[in-house]
Amino acid sequence: MHSTFSLLSSLVVCLLLALPTDGYDPLITRDNRKPIVSTEFGRVESVEVYDGSEKEPLNLQFFTLEPSSLLLPLLVEADMVFFVQTGSGRVSWVEKGDITHMDIARGDVYRLRSGSVFYVQSKTTATGEKLRLNALFTRRDYEDTLDEFIGTYANLSDVVLGFDNKVLQASFKISEELIKEIKSRKKPQMIVPAVLKEKTEEDSNWKLGILEALVGGGSHEERSNKKRKPFNVYKKEPDFKNPNGWTLTVTRKDFPPLKGTNVGVFMVNLTKGSMVGPHWNPRATEIAIVTHGQGMVNIVCPSKKSQCPRTSFKVKEGDIFMVPKFHPMSQMSFSNESLSFMGFTTMAKKNHPQFIAGKLSVLNTLDPDIVAEALNLPKSSVQELLSCEVRAEIR
16 A cells, blocks of 8 residues: 555656646735735735636635625626635625525535625624635636626626716606715725614615616515525535545536536545545636645646646645646645645536546556556556555545
């Protein structure tokens, strides 16, 4: 068993030594996140990730809300798949004439469609835990001709108050004086306290008018009782589990709201001194976020068109690493600390990870003589290499 692992490790090292030194960088450290907004009530950070399948990068954003804070309404311009890393709260959104309220907690996954208007309120907890959302924005279903005009989201105040005074006065049936007063006010921060100050009757009518215009008129109370449930990863049985850790994936088969996005969600939890065995994804690119601990990631770039400046690197909480499809990889925790990471997969349809070592190794399906020739090894060494009977997902 030990000699098999050593031989495999030597093989991987040999492959790594032969790699070119220029190309995409699979690691984005936490320090490289771009701040979008930062207040005493929360912050939003962003990074762009190229998965190799689109002209435009995918946008990954991190929303952090202090307890009892409010993320003001945003108009989503791209499909948004989010994961609740910590905390709890409520997300509300307007879509197709309905307003929906959904309670969210740690481990929840959901998708908001492009064109929705949403806002988020965090709850106050006994431990003072912050609400953290990791979100991937994807525009895969849009026509190429529209890409240059589409972002991730827009502030509701910019959308509404961008119209001239006469249009707003006619649309909301309010006085020109109130329109001028509203436009003269300072633009609010994106994240504010959830307990808002007392409003005047005119303020309430104005905000209700915006809501009615967005959802198509009618009574707010009549539409506010619609509820949906997210998918919680911690309530799903892992796809694989042993004393060294567990892995799970969430796809459109598990959670129908993901249909149409080509996006899935995955999670890996490694105990101290454990490893996800070398494998690759034939149809999915992985965009991973380290949620706890530290460890090492190894990536092999198998073709001349795919060149990686980093092939072995350390990751810590908050770091992001991206592994394109067909790139063999392995993740390891250190001997003194566990490692957990979650992330998003693109092109997740019918993806079946292919393992290099263990009982499910693709090498086990080939003739040993052919494998010996391919690796330029004696047949006896190949037989030893392939004799491991344990599964290779987590060692």
